[in-house]
Amino acid sequence: MLTNSVGIPMKRIGVLISGRGTNLQALIDAQKRGEISGEIAVVISNKSKAYGLERARSANIKTEIVTKKTHPIREEHDKRVVELLKQYNVDFVVLAGYMRLITEHLINPFQNRIINIHPSLLPSFPGIDAQKQALEYGVKITGCTTHIVTLDMDAGPIILQEYVPVFDTDTRDTLAERILEKEHEILVETVQLLCEDRIRVTGRITKITGE
Numbered sequence: 001m002l003t004n005s006v007g008i009p010m011k012r013i014g015v016l017i018s019g020r021g022t023n024l025q026a027l028i029d030a031q032k033r034g035e036i037s038g039e040i041a042v043v044i045s046n047k048s049k050a051y052g053l054e055r056a057r058s059a060n061i062k063t064e065i066v067t068k069k070t071h072p073i074r075e076e077h078d079k080r081v082v083e084l085l086k087q088y089n090v091d092f093v094v095l096a097g098y099m100r101l102i103t104e105h106l107i108n109p110f111q112n113r114i115i116n117i118h119p120s121l122l123p124s125f126p127g128i129d130a131q132k133q134a135l136e137y138g139v140k141i142t143g144c145t146t147h148i149v150t151l152d153m154d155a156g157p158i159i160l161q162e163y164v165p166v167f168d169t170d171t172r173d174t175l176a177e178r179i180l181e182k183e184h185e186i187l188v189e190t191v192q193l194l195c196e197d198r199i200r201v202t203g204r205i206t207k208i209t210g211e
């Protein structure tokens with residue numbers, strides 16, 4: 001069992017992805033730099049061609065693929081994911097660009113132990129393409145949020161948020177790029193808080209202990 005510098009067992013992290021995996025890469029890099037006292041035990045993708053799988057393989061992290069094709073029934077899909085997470089002895093789960101709604105079959109066994117990164121200041125602009133939604137709404141400030149995952153999409157207790165200005169000249173892509181830099185920061189920070197067991201959840205309020 002891996003331990004950190006003071007002999008405490010490293011937390012085991014499961015990361016779920018669907019795409020290019022820059023947030024996953026931020027976690028891999030942070031782990032390499034020793035900024036998180038946990039190890040990514042497995043990366044699971046619901047897309048067999050997700051580039052994030054390459055990133056994981058390059059870092060010698062185990063990968064698994066569970067797709068709509070292999071598991072067409074939603075319940076069976078999530079049960080298979082849980083089976084894998086348990087097989088890899090995962091302590092908590094990070095949804096890092098996992099573009100799939102998850103069911104109670106995944107949430108219940110990992111109650112308050114699944115987090116998501118979302119590219120807006122929730123509760124504004126939940127769902128798909130939050131950056132485009134922000135631009136079209138005309139907000140002057142947007143950002144990103146990490147939160148505990150519950151059955152209601154993008155509505156679980158908020159952990160960390162960071163704001164990002166919206167400029168008149170922004171396109172969806174320039175805005176998304178600026179938000180992404182902040183996503184990587186707050187995701188790493190949130191994962192480290194989880195590794196240190198410093199997040200307490202009461203109802204919809206989270207508190208960070210030991211500050």
Ligand code: GAR
Nearest residue numbers: 019020021022023096097117118119
């Ligand atoms: C990120 O912007 C993430 O916040 C977003 O998908 C992107 C994944 O990028 N997630 C959602 O919109 C979830 N509702 P990545 O694959 O490069 O990490």
